[in-house]
Each structure stands twice: as C-alpha cells, then as structure tokens.
Amino acid sequence: MLNQIVLVGRLVSDPQINETESEKKVCTITLAVPRSYKNIDGEYETDFIDITLWQNIAEQTSEWCKKGDLIGIKGRIQTYMKDDNKITQLIAEKVSFLSSKANKDNEE
Numbered sequence: 001m002l003n004q005i006v007l008v009g010r011l012v013s014d015p016q017i018n019e020t021e022s023e024k025k026v027c028t029i030t031l032a033v034p035r036s037y038k039n040i041d042g043e044y045e046t047d048f049i050d051i052t053l054w055q056n057i058a059e060q061t062s063e064w065c066k067k068g069d070l071i072g073i074k075g076r077i078q079t080y081m082k083d084d085n086k087i088t089q090l091i092a093e094k095v096s097f098l099s100s101k102a103n104k105d106n107e108e
Contacts, residue, residue: 003030005090007049007073008098009033015062031073047074053092061095065104072096 008033017027034046049072055062066070074094080087 001012001046003037003076005073005075007031007033007051007075007090008070009049011038011065011069011071012048014067015065017058017062025055025058027053027062031071049090051090051092053095056059057092057095064097065085065095066100069100070098072098 009026010026012030015027015029015031016106017024017025029051031049032046033049034044039045061071072095073090073092073093075090078089078091080089
C-alpha cells in the first residue's frame, strides 16, 4: 500500500515557525499549484494547498524559503477525527528547494 503525494508549486507567503504545547516545531505553508490543463476560458487555474511541516523540515523551510519560491514537496495524506469532524492534512516528509522567485525577478 502507498500513501504518497508529490507537489511542485510556489509558496504563497513566508513560512512561519510555531511551537506546540509539547514544544514541537510546526509550520503550515500554502503552496500555489497550477493545474496542467486550461479551463473553458482558456486559462490555467491554480489550487492553493495547505501543507504541514514538522521539526527539522519546518525549521529548514522557514530558514531557506520565502514567498514566491518554487519548491517540491514529497509527503503523505493524514486523517484524524476532531470534535466529530474528519480532518485531512498533507504532511511534508521532504521539501526540495527548486528556485527563488527573487532570483528570477533579478534576471529580467
């Protein structure tokens, strides 16, 4: 069985580290991922996907990545119950820094 997801997209905002009550570091990022096909109006739509990063991955991403950077995420889908509601999360297991939007803007 396999529970794996791979995404490539741009960060919507700068990653921010928080700590849980048990002092674990956590960061939730939003990745803008364009769809690979055009809609009826001939435009590419974009999905905005929330991803949770824990401990070292959260720290490294917060330190090295900024809004607009292109990153790759390898992770898994996790579900749990909270107050009789089923919650689905994407948990990052690996983050790959692909390119900086700041560097691209400087080249133009």
